[in-house]
Amino acid sequence: xxxxxxxxxxxxKLESFLDKFQLPNSxxxxxxxxxxxxxxxxxxxxxxxxxxxxxxxxxxxxxxVGLLMISISREKIEDELIQILRSKSYALAxxxxxxxxxxxxxxxxxxxxxxxxxxxPDNMGYVQVLLFMLLIQVGFFEVxxxxx
Amino acid sequence: xxxxxxVERAIxxxxxxDLAKKIGVSRQTINSIEANRYVPSTVLALKLSxxxxxxxxxxxxxxxxx
Numbered sequence: 001x002x003x004x005x006x007x008x009x010x011x012x013k014l015e016s017f018l019d020k021f022q023l024p025n026s027x028x029x030x031x032x033x034x035x036x037x038x039x040x041x042x043x044x045x046x047x048x049x050x051x052x053x054x055x056x057x058x059x060x061x062x063x064x065v066g067l068l069m070i071s072i073s074r075e076k077i078e079d080e081l082i083q084i085l086r087s088k089s090y091a092l093a094x095x096x097x098x099x100x101x102x103x104x105x106x107x108x109x110x111x112x113x114x115x116x117x118x119x120x121p122d123n124m125g126y127v128q129v130l131l132f133m134l135l136i137q138v139g140f141f142e143v144x145x146x147x148x
Numbered sequence: 149x150x151x152x153x154x155v156e157r158a159i160x161x162x163x164x165x166d167l168a169k170k171i172g173v174s175r176q177t178i179n180s181i182e183a184n185r186y187v188p189s190t191v192l193a194l195k196l197s198x199x200x201x202x203x204x205x206x207x208x209x210x211x212x213x214x
Contacts, residue, residue: 079173080189081180148180 023073031069038062060127067134071141085144093137100132149214152207154182156200171195 038059045051045059075082111117157167164178171192180186188196197204 075174077168077174079177080192081173081177081186148176148185 021072022078023069025074025076027069028073031066031071031073033066035063035066035070038066057127060131064127064130064134067131067138070138071134075145081148082145085148086141089137089141089144092140093133096136097129097133101129149187150184150209150211151181152209153178153196156196156202156207157182160200167199170199 042056042059042063045055153167157164162170164182165175168175168178172195173192177186177188181188193204193208196207200207
């Protein structure tokens with residue numbers, strides 16, 4: 001059996017399908033630019049008095065798109081170790097994301113109890129959760145990559 | 149698992165970067181394998197075997213921990 005055939009044996013159809021979801025490495029820089037730009041504009045409009053209603057949600061979506069682009073961009077050399085580290089970072093982001101969602105209402109209650117306030121529970125939007133999970137994934141992936 | 153990739157690489161007078169390019173991985177992956185931080189897949193082990201012209205068992209050895 002040739003080496004190429006051995007390689008094909010180890011690759012399931014699902015793995016080949018997942019490969020199509022990855023963007024070329026150059027998209028990482030585009031993603032970073034979109035994320036940073038939307039973050040800066042979001043910070044600036046916090047101090048603005050009247051901004052268009054659509055601007056804030058649109059910028060949050062742009063931040064999500066930027067982070068997703070960073071997350072699914074290939075490395076310059078996308079080898080098997082990188083793929084393992086990427087999988088680990090997604091697993092960590094998922095577990096930490098779920099724990100975050102579970103603990104967030106408790107934290108709010110605790111802060112309200114300590115401060116003696118009675119603020120209405122802050123419902124987490126999907127943007128907040130997805131941003132948190134993507135940030136954790138991108139962060140852990142970089143840490144794992146540096147310590148490989 | 150322990151390996152003697154570093155020795156085999158020295159015999160062929162290859163740098164980590166040369167070996168990495170020959171088997172299509174990054175230099176850091178070769179470094180991780182040599183430092184026993186990462187156990188490569190069967191495919192990568194067979195690629196190394198082909199390059200070193202030796203069976204996989206000659207440069208990958210099981211330890212008592214395995």
